Amino acid sequence: MLLLTLTLVVIPIIISGAISFTNWNFIEGIGGLHFAGLDNYIRLFQDEAFLRSLRNNVVMIAVVPVSMFIAMILAVLIDKATYFKDFFKVIYFMPFISSFVAIALLWRVLFHPNNGPINGFLRAIGVDNPPLWLADPNYALLAVMIIMVWTTLGFNMVIYLAGLQNISKDIYEAAEVDGASPVRQFFSITLPMLSPTTFFLLITGIVGSFKVFELVMILTNGGPAGSTSVIVFYLYEAAFVNLESGYASAMGIVLLILILLLTLIQWIGQKKWVNY
Numbered sequence: 001m002l003l004l005t006l007t008l009v010v011i012p013i014i015i016s017g018a019i020s021f022t023n024w025n026f027i028e029g030i031g032g033l034h035f036a037g038l039d040n041y042i043r044l045f046q047d048e049a050f051l052r053s054l055r056n057n058v059v060m061i062a063v064v065p066v067s068m069f070i071a072m073i074l075a076v077l078i079d080k081a082t083y084f085k086d087f088f089k090v091i092y093f094m095p096f097i098s099s100f101v102a103i104a105l106l107w108r109v110l111f112h113p114n115n116g117p118i119n120g121f122l123r124a125i126g127v128d129n130p131p132l133w134l135a136d137p138n139y140a141l142l143a144v145m146i147i148m149v150w151t152t153l154g155f156n157m158v159i160y161l162a163g164l165q166n167i168s169k170d171i172y173e174a175a176e177v178d179g180a181s182p183v184r185q186f187f188s189i190t191l192p193m194l195s196p197t198t199f200f201l202l203i204t205g206i207v208g209s210f211k212v213f214e215l216v217m218i219l220t221n222g223g224p225a226g227s228t229s230v231i232v233f234y235l236y237e238a239a240f241v242n243l244e245s246g247y248a249s250a251m252g253i254v255l256l257i258l259i260l261l262l263t264l265i266q267w268i269g270q271k272k273w274v275n276y
Contacts, residue, residue, distance in 0.1 A: 013253075013256065016249045016252055017249070017253050019033075019245055019249040020041070020246060020249035020250035020252070021035060021036060021037060021038070021040070021246070021250075022034055022035055022036050022245075022246040023036040023039070023040070023246045024245045024246045025244070025245060026243070026245045027243060036246060040246050040247050041250050041254070043247065043250075044247075044250055044251060044254060049226060049229065049234060050234060053226075053229045053230050053231045053233070053234040054231060056141055056227075056228065056230050057209065057212075057231050059145075060141075060145060060148070060209045060210075060212060060230065061206055061209050063145050063148045063149055063205070064201075064209055067149045067153055067156055067205065068198065068201050068202070070153060071152075071153050071154075071156030071157040071159075071160055071201075072157075072160050072194070072198075074092065074153070074157050075157045075158075075160035075163075075164060076160075076164065076186065076190065078161065079161060079164045079165075089157075089158065092154040092157050092158075093154035093155070093157070093158055094154065095150055095151045095153070095154055096151055096152065096153075096154040096155045097154075098151075100214035100215060101214075101218055103147065103151060103215070104147075104215055104218035105218075107143075107147050107219070108134065108219060111133040111134050113130075113131075113132040113133060113135050113136075118130075119131075119133075134219060134220055134224075135224060136224070137224050137225045138227075140220055140223070140224060140227045140228045141227055141228050143219075144212075144215055144216060144220070144228050147215060148209070148215065152208070156201055156205075159197055159200070159201055160194065160197055162197070163193075163194045163196070164190070166193075167189070167190065167193045167194075171189055171193075172189060175188070175189060195273060195274045195275050196274055196276055198274075199266070199270050199274045202266060206262055206263075206266070207262075207263070210230075210231065210232070210255060210258070210259055211232055212230050212233075213230070213232040213233055213236065216228050216229070216230055216233045217233060217236075222234070222237070231251060231255050232255070234251065235248050235251045235255070238251060
């Protein structure tokens with residue numbers, strides 16, 4: 001495991017960090033390496049396209065608490081259900097294991113501005129000018145975030161269900177004897193006991209929100225007008241479309257540092273609210 005991590009993670013990060021200080025184009029080969037100092041990093045924070053992608057990624061973090069909240073409610077309801085537990089688990093988990101291409105094509109049809117079922121429903125209830133969704137710069141990012149919530153819901157729900165299995169039923173029975181209502185039990189027992197699970201999903205969810213690529217690539221290709229561009233997508237464009245390997249590497253290192261900082265903040269903060 002250590003050898004694989006070193007080969008596939010650590011060494012590529014070190015090499016990428018070294019390339020970020022050059023203006024290398026990988027098509028030119030090793031001979032095309034030219035040291036550029038901090039030019040790539042200075043350019044990054046003057047690049048409006050990169051800053052817009054960074055803002056979009058920050059906004060996408062909102063997907064994480066929304067998905068976690070809905071998943072927790074569903075997990076509690078399914079855990080207490082008597083019938084069809086396995087059926088609902090499979091139904092909610094299917095989007096997570098489905099092909100991103102299939103998901104993107106499905107939602108492209110649903111969000112179609114003229115013939116899509118979503119706008120058809122909105123017109124039926126009296127909305128005369130429904131949003132154009134993926135074709136509107138003001139709503140395209142929101143549409144992508146809705147799809148992200150839908151796709152991550154099943155995974156979060158299954159993890160919460162696993163967490164609920166670890167809570168002793170004796171605690172709930174004791175609470176009932178003391179006269180605690182179901183709502184009080186949820187806030188005083190379920191939430192605190194699920195805090196390690198919540199912490200795990202929070203970290204993985206935020207990291208995942210910064211790694212979004214497939215949906216953006218297939219659905220909008222970063223458009224319209226760059227409204228759905230994210231850092232990984234912009235990195236891909238810089239590296240493989242514009243062939244700016246050094247600039248793309250600098251972007252990757254900045255993304256790595258940003259994710260590490262966010263994870264560190266969460267790791268320090270969890271001491272105040274996570275109960276092991």
